[in-house]
Amino acid sequence: MNAELKNDRMIRALLRQPVDMTPVWIMRQAGRYLPEYRATREKAGDFITLCKTPELACEVTLQPLARFPLDAAILFSDILTIPDAMGLGLSIVEKQGPQFARPVRSKAEIEKLAMPDPETDLGYVMDAVRLIRKELDGSVPLIGFAGSPWTIATYMVEGQSSKEFSLAKGMLYEDPLTMHKLLDLLTRSITEYLNAQIAAGVQVVMVFDSWGGALSQACYAEFSLDYMKQIIAGLNCDADGNRVPSIVFTKGGGLWLDDIANAGSDAIGLDWTMDIGDARKQVGDRVAIQGNLDTAVLYSNPDAIRQEVARVLASYGQGNGHVFNLGHGIHPGINPDNVAALVDAVHELSLPYHQ
Amino acid sequence: MNAELKNDRMIRALLRQPVDMTPVWIMRQAGRYLPEYRATREKAGDFITLCKTPELACEVTLQPLARFPLDAAILFSDILTIPDAMGLGLSIVEKQGPQFARPVRSKAEIEKLAMPDPETDLGYVMDAVRLIRKELDGSVPLIGFAGSPWTIATYMVEGQSSKEFSLAKGMLYEDPLTMHKLLDLLTRSITEYLNAQIAAGVQVVMVFDSWGGALSQACYAEFSLDYMKQIIAGLNCDADGNRVPSIVFTKGGGLWLDDIANAGSDAIGLDWTMDIGDARKQVGDRVAIQGNLDTAVLYSNPDAIRQEVARVLASYGQGNGHVFNLGHGIHPGINPDNVAALVDAVHELSLPYHQ
Numbered sequence: 174m175n176a177e178l179k180n181d182r183m184i185r186a187l188l189r190q191p192v193d194m195t196p197v198w199i200m201r202q203a204g205r206y207l208p209e210y211r212a213t214r215e216k217a218g219d220f221i222t223l224c225k226t227p228e229l230a231c232e233v234t235l236q237p238l239a240r241f242p243l244d245a246a247i248l249f250s251d252i253l254t255i256p257d258a259m260g261l262g263l264s265i266v267e268k269q270g271p272q273f274a275r276p277v278r279s280k281a282e283i284e285k286l287a288m289p290d291p292e293t294d295l296g297y298v299m300d301a302v303r304l305i306r307k308e309l310d311g312s313v314p315l316i317g318f319a320g321s322p323w324t325i326a327t328y329m330v331e332g333q334s335s336k337e338f339s340l341a342k343g344m345l346y347e348d349p350l351t352m353h354k355l356l357d358l359l360t361r362s363i364t365e366y367l368n369a370q371i372a373a374g375v376q377v378v379m380v381f382d383s384w385g386g387a388l389s390q391a392c393y394a395e396f397s398l399d400y401m402k403q404i405i406a407g408l409n410c411d412a413d414g415n416r417v418p419s420i421v422f423t424k425g426g427g428l429w430l431d432d433i434a435n436a437g438s439d440a441i442g443l444d445w446t447m448d449i450g451d452a453r454k455q456v457g458d459r460v461a462i463q464g465n466l467d468t469a470v471l472y473s474n475p476d477a478i479r480q481e482v483a484r485v486l487a488s489y490g491q492g493n494g495h496v497f498n499l500g501h502g503i504h505p506g507i508n509p510d511n512v513a514a515l516v517d518a519v520h521e522l523s524l525p526y527h528q
Numbered sequence: 529m530n531a532e533l534k535n536d537r538m539i540r541a542l543l544r545q546p547v548d549m550t551p552v553w554i555m556r557q558a559g560r561y562l563p564e565y566r567a568t569r570e571k572a573g574d575f576i577t578l579c580k581t582p583e584l585a586c587e588v589t590l591q592p593l594a595r596f597p598l599d600a601a602i603l604f605s606d607i608l609t610i611p612d613a614m615g616l617g618l619s620i621v622e623k624q625g626p627q628f629a630r631p632v633r634s635k636a637e638i639e640k641l642a643m644p645d646p647e648t649d650l651g652y653v654m655d656a657v658r659l660i661r662k663e664l665d666g667s668v669p670l671i672g673f674a675g676s677p678w679t680i681a682t683y684m685v686e687g688q689s690s691k692e693f694s695l696a697k698g699m700l701y702e703d704p705l706t707m708h709k710l711l712d713l714l715t716r717s718i719t720e721y722l723n724a725q726i727a728a729g730v731q732v733v734m735v736f737d738s739w740g741g742a743l744s745q746a747c748y749a750e751f752s753l754d755y756m757k758q759i760i761a762g763l764n765c766d767a768d769g770n771r772v773p774s775i776v777f778t779k780g781g782g783l784w785l786d787d788i789a790n791a792g793s794d795a796i797g798l799d800w801t802m803d804i805g806d807a808r809k810q811v812g813d814r815v816a817i818q819g820n821l822d823t824a825v826l827y828s829n830p831d832a833i834r835q836e837v838a839r840v841l842a843s844y845g846q847g848n849g850h851v852f853n854l855g856h857g858i859h860p861g862i863n864p865d866n867v868a869a870l871v872d873a874v875h876e877l878s879l880p881y882h883q
Contacts, residue, residue, distance in 0.1 A: 337824065338824060339827045339859065339861060340827075342822065342825075342827060343824065343828055345824075346825050346827065346828035346832045346836065347827070347829055386801065388801070389800050389801060389803075389822045389855075390801065390802060390803040390806070391803070393801075425780070427782075427783045428782045428801060428802055445744050446741065446742075446743070446744060446748075446780070446783060447745060447783055448744075448745040448746070451745070467697065467743075467747070468692070469692065469693060469694060469697030469698065469700075469701065470697075472694045472695075472698030472701065473698055473701035473702035474702055477701045477702055481701065484746070504692055504694065506694060
């Protein structure tokens with residue numbers, strides 16, 4: 174599979190096949206910590222225009238790859254493209270994050286929502302995928318992604334970012350059937366959306382469950398994980414009939430790793446709070462693991478970064494199935510030179526683990 | 529012990545002794561969700577004056593007990609009294625939270641800090657304890673508390689609340705010895721502070737590790753848990769020579785429960801993300817467990833609250849060692865009537881588990 178890829182370490186690691194060194198990419202690698210990203214964003218005028226202009230989305234997707242020998246590109250986009258396409262009116266307010274002009278908070282409002290058509294309503298995403306694939310020219314695989322149903326639902330109900338999820342969780346506890354209706358619609362929409370990304374050319378798909386970890390154990394299984402399982406089960410093969418490797422990442426999901434490893438994805442994302450060696454023991458050979466350096470290590474210096482990279486690699490240990498990443502997206506204030514030190518350290522220090 | 533207590537359910541549960549029904553109290557039970565609290569706070573002018581005026585701190589401590597048949601009172605105070613007494617200049621900025629005028633960010637600044645004297649520098653806390661004990665007149669036990677060294681250190685270094693702890697974690701990774709110096713000073717200060725609270729009359733002590741869960745597993749053990757162990761080991765007995773039950777609560781600490789259960793405290797706090805029955809299986813008969821209803825359940829209605837209370841009680845199961853609480857502090861927007869429903873449900877529905 175992916176015979177045309179010049180660097181297929183990421184794909185091989187996701188499928189737990191041997192690699193020469195541990196592949197590495199960084200969540201939000203195309204982002205504000207890069208001055209060239211800030212320049213393109215400035216040119217676009219605002220974040221949403223940047224997402225919706227395939228040429229600019231392609232430009233920022235490729236920026237980190239020009240700086241660092243990363244083993245994957247990730248589509249520049251946002252997890253809220255789907256509710257935006259549903260007509261909720263997305264804007265990004267400086268220093269406050271995403272806001273919806275028309276949040277949905279009642280059964281009636283939710284019943285009025287319709288699934289977006291990926292190729293028409295979200296065509297700008299598919300155009301970006303096709304353009305990026307062309308520009309990458311097989312150098313590294315392109316990761317496509319979507320938010321999880323629960324994570325997207327929290328924004329749709331709250332209308333913005335939230336710490337306590339009083340409205341979304343209030344609905345979950347008070348009127349679970351209505352919450353399930355919303356999650357079901359999102360699940361079907363996300364599955365179509367990811368399949369359209371696959372058809373357009375993404376070579377890996379990742380589901381970001383940023384807020385699943387805010388749920389109780391019982392609610393996580395019922396309101397987040399079950400829907401992600403349906404999405405994974407509904408993914409199509411690529412144009413050549415090959416399975417597209419998938420990653421499920423629940424931030425704060427360390428307690429439920431055993432269940433997540435049974436969700437059907439090829440790999441699971443691991444945040445920085447759990448020891449990756451312990452996680453590997455738990456999941457065994459069911460899935461590959463992506464993670465899990467504490468993003469805050471990048472606030473220190475190259476020596477400390479090297480030491481912490483060594484610790485994560487040693488904890489994972491010998492053999493296949495590890496994709497190196499941070500345990501969380503990179504922060505805007507981080508020095509790009511420290512990212513260079515991280516990427517080099519992963520490649521260099523991982524060699525002995527693959528002999 | 530505590531022969532003078534009319535209601536000793538809380539103490540008995542912490543010591544895993546039989547009770548007639550499961551005791552319940554609520555983190556931040558004296559807080560903004562109560563109109564009478566908001567009135568007293570208004571009268572005080574600001575939050576810090578409220579903390580520093582023993583008569584007013586006593587007044588708000590007792591307010592929730594006048595409304596609900598709670599099984600414990602908790603001293604009204606703040607986890608940042610110690611750095612305030614160290615001279616960092618605490619203020620509470622509306623909608624932004626605590627801020628320090630003089631954060632500490634270098635070895636030199638940390639080396640200049642001195643331990644506060646609990647009876648002189650923090651005398652207002654001890655006066656409040658003595659006054660509350662007098663007013664409670666043995667009706668229920670009084671809980672004293674402190675923040676954990678790591679949690680207090682994050683505020684001292686960041687100068688305010690933080691999501692990413694870039695400065696505190698940057699110091700931890702870049703200059704661990706300096707961070708250890710700060711944590712050691714805080715550990716000694718907190719131990720003296722809690723012992724002064726015990727001498728003044730608190731009957732239970734709790735250590736709030738609000739931000740331990742933001743650390744990696746290795747860092748949690750080294751920079752948070754080890755210091756809490758030292759605090760627990762340094763606690764004095766009460767005036768009658770009896771052990772004062774202690775609770776350690778790391779929010780987001782579910783992954784490390786086994787280690788926390790070995791830290792020497794009588795009980796551990798559990799946030800809402802972990803199933804309490806699973807937690808009980810893990811800790812066995814080493815410690816009691818306090819928790820762990822999802823605070824957001826209180827945004828629903830009395831029927832849903834009753835159902836979720838029943839679920840937590842059933843998960844804990846038959847027998848001793850459970851103190852019911854939320855998994856997190858109560859939020860300002862919650863309806864006090866829902867708290868009444870919660871407290872009643874715990875008492876009523878727990879009866880069969882103690883027969």
